[in-house]
Amino acid sequence: MDYTFRFTPVLSRIDQLLDGLVVTLWISAVVIVLGFLVGLGGALASRSRSAALRRAVLCYVEAIRNTPFLAQLFFLYFGLPALGLKLDAVPAALIALVINLGAYSTEIVRAGIDAVPRGQYDAGMALGLSRAQIMRLIVLKPALRIVFPALASQFTLLMLATSILSQIGVEELFHMAGIVDSVTYRSFEVYAVTCGFYLASALAFRLLFALIYRLAFAERLGVEKPDGGPKAPGVAPTTAVQH
Amino acid sequence: MFRSFGWPEFLVLLDGLQWTAAISVVTFAGGGALGLLILLLRVAPSRPVRWLAVGYIQAIQGTPLLGHLFLIFFGLPLLGYPISRWSAVSLAMSIYASAFLAEIWRGAVQAVPSGQWEAGAALGLTRLKQFRLVILPQALTIAIPPTVGFMVQIVKNTSLASIIGFAELSRRAQLVNGTTFEPFLVYGVTAVLYFCLCFPLTKWSRALERRRALAR
Numbered sequence: 477m478d479y480t481f482r483f484t485p486v487l488s489r490i491d492q493l494l495d496g497l498v499v500t501l502w503i504s505a506v507v508i509v510l511g512f513l514v515g516l517g518g519a520l521a522s523r524s525r526s527a528a529l530r531r532a533v534l535c536y537v538e539a540i541r542n543t544p545f546l547a548q549l550f551f552l553y554f555g556l557p558a559l560g561l562k563l564d565a566v567p568a569a570l571i572a573l574v575i576n577l578g579a580y581s582t583e584i585v586r587a588g589i590d591a592v593p594r595g596q597y598d599a600g601m602a603l604g605l606s607r608a609q610i611m612r613l614i615v616l617k618p619a620l621r622i623v624f625p626a627l628a629s630q631f632t633l634l635m636l637a638t639s640i641l642s643q644i645g646v647e648e649l650f651h652m653a654g655i656v657d658s659v660t661y662r663s664f665e666v667y668a669v670t671c672g673f674y675l676a677s678a679l680a681f682r683l684l685f686a687l688i689y690r691l692a693f694a695e696r697l698g699v700e701k702p703d704g705g706p707k708a709p710g711v712a713p714t715t716a717v718q719h
Numbered sequence: 720m721f722r723s724f725g726w727p728e729f730l731v732l733l734d735g736l737q738w739t740a741a742i743s744v745v746t747f748a749g750g751g752a753l754g755l756l757i758l759l760l761r762v763a764p765s766r767p768v769r770w771l772a773v774g775y776i777q778a779i780q781g782t783p784l785l786g787h788l789f790l791i792f793f794g795l796p797l798l799g800y801p802i803s804r805w806s807a808v809s810l811a812m813s814i815y816a817s818a819f820l821a822e823i824w825r826g827a828v829q830a831v832p833s834g835q836w837e838a839g840a841a842l843g844l845t846r847l848k849q850f851r852l853v854i855l856p857q858a859l860t861i862a863i864p865p866t867v868g869f870m871v872q873i874v875k876n877t878s879l880a881s882i883i884g885f886a887e888l889s890r891r892a893q894l895v896n897g898t899t900f901e902p903f904l905v906y907g908v909t910a911v912l913y914f915c916l917c918f919p920l921t922k923w924s925r926a927l928e929r930r931r932a933l934a935r
Contacts, residue, residue: 479798542871542917543910544878546889551906554896558903632781639783643882650785657793664794671786678781 485660486669496652497673503566503648504635507573511634512627514574515581520611522586533582540579546640548572553644569641577634584630588623589615621693628685632678639674649673724899729908735891736912742877742887743916745809747870750816757821762828764846772821779818785879787811792883808880816873823869827862828854864931867924871917878913888912 486493522533540548552575553568563571592615600610620627642651653670657663722728760772779787792807802810831854839849881889892909896902 538918538921539914542875542921543913544875544889546878546881547892547906547910547913550889550892550902551910554902555906556903558901636781636783639785640879642785650783653789662797664790664797667786667790667794671782671790674783674786675778675781 481665482662483665483669486656486662486665489656489660490669492652492656493649493670493673496647496649497677499647500635500638500649501677503570503573503638503641503646504631507570507577507634507638508631510570510574511577512581512631514578515583515585518578518582519585519589522582523589523611525607537579537582540576541583545572545576545637546643548576549640549644565641565644565646569638569644569646573634573638573641576637577630580630581627584623584626585619587626588619588621591622592619617693624685624689624693628682628689631685632681635677635681636674722898724895724901724904724908728895728899728905731895732888732891732905732908732912735886735888736916738885738887739874739877739889739913740916742808742812742880742885743870743874746812746816746873746877749809749813750820750873753813753817754820754824757817758824758828759850761821761825762850776818776822779815780822784811784815784876785882787815788879788883804880804883804885807883808877808885812873812876812880815876816869819869819872820866823865824858824862827858827865830861831857860931860934864924864928867920867927871920871924874917874920875913 518533518536521529522537524530549569549572552572553563553565556563589611596614596618597610600614605613638648639650641648642654645651649670653666657666660666757772757775760768761776763769763772788807788811791811792802792804795802795807835853835857836849839853844852877887878889880887881893884890886894888909892905896905899905
């Protein structure tokens with residue numbers, strides 16, 4: 477191998493990559509919040525008393541989880557305009573990502589709700605609480621705590637999946653990498669640096685989620701339970717649903 | 720004038736589906752073999768070796784598959800290693816799958832009580848023999864359902880091969896759409912074809928999981 481690595485041409489255009497990184501991060505943030513809310517709603521709906529609603533959620537989750545994101549994105553961005561619904565790249569990307577993440581989150585949160593011991597429901601009923609109150613006051617928090625590591629992995633995978641948006645021209649990190657590559661012809665260096673940005677973002681996400689976990693779920697000092705509870709994300713082995 | 724989407728166009732997509740399946744099989748084989756190696760490093764007695772495996776897994780899981788694919792397909796030729804689309808796709812996807820499979824399998828291996836390792840050691844087995852004869856058979860039953868589940872991810876990830884121009888299902892869809900200009904129909908049918916490949920795997924994984932839960 478007589479190739480000399482030259483990172484200078486890439487580093488001189490680092491501002492373009494950083495612009496892309498900013499887009500990647502804000503899209504991820506918006507989609508994580510909205511996708512989680514969709515997942516929460518979906519999980520509650522999948523445990524509702526209406527059979528039609530349960531069935532609808534099941535179809536939604538299976539349809540999304542068993543098709544590639546790229547196919548979903550193309551269907552939404554190129555397919556729907558044929559029916560008269562024309563979307564710009566960024567709104568189409570946001571909608572496709574929220575629909576996608578919503579399906580995965582539904583499945584994860586539902587698993588958390590199912591993992592809360594049956595006795596908790598019985599206890600709530602014995603207190604005379606309604607179904608909605610039992611869900612909101614008793615079940616939801618432990619359920620989310622149980623699946624938080626899995627959700628955190630899913631959110632990180634979502635951030636990495638935004639690289640696919642480059643295919644419909646959203647100017648996120650991977651799209652900008654393509655532009656820098658096309659002017660510098662330093663493909664290896666460009667994509668190595670780009671992967672470095674993604675890796676740094678993934679690590680930052682992990683720290684952020686560990687912090688959120690502590691703020692939202694950790695027992696207050698002094699009332700720490702002796703048996704602990706699920707460990708912080710990254711420590712607990714998860715069988716997260718990969719993208 | 721545009722052609723309309725008919726039987727010949729459908730056959731083009733179906734042919735692409737075969738390539739999607741072919742990449743998936745190669746990825747599963749390559750990723751599985753590499754994943755097993757990473758797993759062995761990941762549960763090795765030596766700490767630096769374990770860290771090496773952890774570093775590999777973190778680096779791969781923290782970067783997008785598209786990044787690996789571009790680094791290999793566009794990057795390697797510049798370094799003096801020209802690579803075909805087929806090899807680039809197989810290599811990138813195998814590397815990607817190996818990190819996830821190693822991590823899934825590590826969970827399964829660590830679910831086997833550590834007393835089993837010690838029992839193997841007490842019988843005078845070498846570390847590798849303890850793994851192969853004692854731990855692996857037990858870990859396998861735990862690992863199979865999530866492994867089948869991950870095969871669904873592999874199938875879906877093959878769609879990214881289209882981005883470097885490999886003529887699997889997604890790429891065929893783009894080409895067919897280019898001649899028929901019926902995107903709603905073409906991408907709709909494409910999604911259904913993916914679903915037909917993935918959904919049985921999902922069902923299978925779930926059935927295996929249920930059977931294991933019943934056996935406990």
